Amino acid sequence: MENNQMNNPNKRQGKVSELKAVYKAFLEKPRTMKEVTIVTGIVRESICWYCKELRESSRLFFLRKRRCTITKELVNEYTTNPDLVEDDNQLDLFD
Template sequence: MNTQSKQSLNSFGREQGKNKQFTAQLKKVYNALMQKPMTMKEVDIYTGVMRENICRYIDTLIEQNKIAIIKKRKCSITGYPYVNEYTANPSLFPKSNQLKMF
């Protein structure tokens, strides 16, 4: 096997490890938001996942319609007054004001 082939196999192995960590942390964030509504920083403290990563996971989960923003409020950790509160519990999702077409 030449050097180029070895390098491509090695990088594939690293990507697989990163993907496993991404999936594990994504599930951790989702499960935390299923327990109770929280801000990103509160999820950080609750799960131990870095807030910088949580931002990415929140974006992914919102795109998949698995979580929703329920309101803006003051963060209990940072004290910042206008942060989004997220939930994964479908019964807490905000109701749409839009009329249904069909």
């Protein structure tokens, strides 16, 4: 029974659509994970997993630390827009 639940195509489809929603939220503008939770309605725990997956596939980029507009805590700000990321490799050419 558990194996059937894990192989359920509807469940996989839901995860794919959630991952796309997280990707799009970070693409629209740089955000914190909590801000993405508010925008998408996806629970925070799932956002963490999707961010991990996006980072591992080099599609999510850390921008800076800043205060979250929701929690007021100092947290990481991310984007999926590669045009917003500074290219540190260029600086290494002159070392």
